[in-house]
Amino acid sequence: MIRHVVLFTWDDEMTDELERQFAAELTTLSPKLSGLRAYHAGPDAGLVDGNFDFAVVADFDDVASYLAYRDHPEHQDIIARYSRPHATSRAAVQYEL
Amino acid sequence: MIRHVVLFTWDDEMTDELERQFAAELTTLSPKLSGLRAYHAGPDAGLVDGNFDFAVVADFDDVASYLAYRDHPEHQDIIARYSRPHATSRAAVQYEL
Numbered sequence: 683m684i685r686h687v688v689l690f691t692w693d694d695e696m697t698d699e700l701e702r703q704f705a706a707e708l709t710t711l712s713p714k715l716s717g718l719r720a721y722h723a724g725p726d727a728g729l730v731d732g733n734f735d736f737a738v739v740a741d742f743d744d745v746a747s748y749l750a751y752r753d754h755p756e757h758q759d760i761i762a763r764y765s766r767p768h769a770t771s772r773a774a775v776q777y778e779l
Numbered sequence: 780m781i782r783h784v785v786l787f788t789w790d791d792e793m794t795d796e797l798e799r800q801f802a803a804e805l806t807t808l809s810p811k812l813s814g815l816r817a818y819h820a821g822p823d824a825g826l827v828d829g830n831f832d833f834a835v836v837a838d839f840d841d842v843a844s845y846l847a848y849r850d851h852p853e854h855q856d857i858i859a860r861y862s863r864p865h866a867t868s869r870a871a872v873q874y875e876l
Contacts, residue, residue: 684824685819685834685836687784687786687834687836689784689786689870689871689872722782722874722876724874724875724876725874726872726873726874727781727842727872727873727874727875729842729845729846729873730871730873732871733871733872733873734870734871734872735872736872736874737782737784737872737874739782739784739836745824745826748826749826752827771870773786773831773868773870774786774827774829774830774831775786775823775830775831775832775833775834776823776824776826776827776830777819777821777822777823777824777833777834778821778824779819779821
């Protein structure tokens with residue numbers, strides 16, 4: 683199984699409402715993905731100073747399923763409308779579980 | 780449930796062997812943690828250029844369990860020997876599942 687993790691920081695224009703829409707659209711997309719085991723996207727809980735603002739963790743059966751998600755047209759459309767215009771930094775890892 | 784996510788980049792002195800030891804010590808600690816549901820630490824799979832080098836994702840029953848892990852003396856000892864001396868950047872989020 684391969685886990686994809688991505689964390690973002692946002693610019694000042696990324697409102698709570700946009701963040702909710704971003705999470706909701708990603709979560710709505712997830713049942714359409716083949717080989718997906720688990721998908722959780724959401725904002726930082728505000729427990730620790732200096733954290734990033736938003737996390738996505740997605741577990742896939744294999745690398746091919748992750749790459750299909752990464753390149754999925756609806757995923758790319760969500761990225762183009764939310765994370766690309768508003769991310770001031772992005773940190774990602776894929777690792778074997 | 781609260782999920783803790785942390786990603787690191789390493790300096791050149793963080794060898795594969797040190798990375799394996801870091802993952803192994805964290806994984807050995809995890810059964811001692813109260814309120815832990817899942818714990819997975821490991822190196823980036825090398826699928827995508829520009830990624831961070833290492834990920835930890837830990838799921839806890841509640842915020843108190845996460846904070847107990849964060850401040851656990853054995854956890855702090857592992858941090859002091861591996862991630863603090865070798866991390867060139869660190870990105871973290873805690874979020875509600």
